Amino acid sequence: MSIQDHLLREYPNADTGQNVTDKYLGFLSDEFKSDLNKMLFATSVCSDDVNVSTDFRKVLKRPFSMGGLGGLPFAGYTGMVAFAHHIPDGGDGFIFYGPHIGINSEGRLGRMLRQGQSHETNSCGALMLALDRFKNGGSSPLMEAKHLDFEQIQLEEALSPFKERILSADNQAKEITEVAMEVIHRRIRKLSGMAKKEFNCDRLFCLGGVIINTDPGTPDYVDVRHFSMYNVNDLEEIYPISLLESEAFKAL
Numbered sequence: 001m002s003i004q005d006h007l008l009r010e011y012p013n014a015d016t017g018q019n020v021t022d023k024y025l026g027f028l029s030d031e032f033k034s035d036l037n038k039m040l041f042a043t044s045v046c047s048d049d050v051n052v053s054t055d056f057r058k059v060l061k062r063p064f065s066m067g068g069l070g071g072l073p074f075a076g077y078t079g080m081v082a083f084a085h086h087i088p089d090g091g092d093g094f095i096f097y098g099p100h101i102g103i104n105s106e107g108r109l110g111r112m113l114r115q116g117q118s119h120e121t122n123s124c125g126a127l128m129l130a131l132d133r134f135k136n137g138g139s140s141p142l143m144e145a146k147h148l149d150f151e152q153i154q155l156e157e158a159l160s161p162f163k164e165r166i167l168s169a170d171n172q173a174k175e176i177t178e179v180a181m182e183v184i185h186r187r188i189r190k191l192s193g194m195a196k197k198e199f200n201c202d203r204l205f206c207l208g209g210v211i212i213n214t215d216p217g218t219p220d221y222v223d224v225r226h227f228s229m230y231n232v233n234d235l236e237e238i239y240p241i242s243l244l245e246s247e248a249f250k251a252l
């Protein structure tokens with residue numbers, strides 16, 4: 001069985017990053033008549049270098065990076081507002097978000113062979129570390145100095161309400177990735193609603209999915225879970241914040 005056969009057995013709806021890129025950018029330009037030259041692209045994907053190969057980055061320039069470990073949008077509300085302010089006049093916003101998971105040649109999820117290495121490592125390392133701590137107890141050795149391991153600690157706190165669901169799943173590595181997908185989706189939705197008055201555009205496109213990392217000879221895949229076009233003015237206004245009236249905030 002090839003790595004792609006294993007992958008498609010786990011994620012039957014996944015497609016190569018290149019195909020997903022072509023399909024959705026085609027949608028945006030053909031169906032929605034979006035000018036890709038005026039589109040500002042943001043990502044909320046894990047910091048892991050493996051995700052630099054995500055194909056949207058090859059087409060859309062200047063990604064605004066909202067994501068940190070696990071793919072959570074650690075740039076938060078301030079990051080969302082800055083992205084909203086930076087959208088070119090007459091353009092649209094586009095956010096691609098989601099967690100990632102490796103798969104090895106035997107079909108094991110959470111592991112991958114990386115470029116230039118002969119030994120496998122975890123992917124997503126941050127999610128697999130969180131899983132290990134859920135299974136075996138323990139926490140970051142830097143709990144007393146959280147600022148030195150902020151994202152991992154926050155990631156584990158965000159996932160901990162789902163610990164029983166993750167640990168009782170047949171495939172825990174897959175399940176923690178599913179939970180991360182849901183958490184990231186909710187946060188992107190909430191942050192965009194909070195920042196609705198800040199967008200220098202009317203339309204915000206959001207594409208969410210699980211990135212599946214393979215070995216160096218095989219393309220990465222994306223299992224798309226969400227694709228939405230929001231009229232920014234119709235976004236549910238969540239926690240409208242009016243305290244940030246400073247000039248520095250307006251000029252983010």
Ligand SMILES: [Zn+2]
Pocket residue numbers: 046047048069070071100123124125126127
């Ligand atoms: Zn990762």
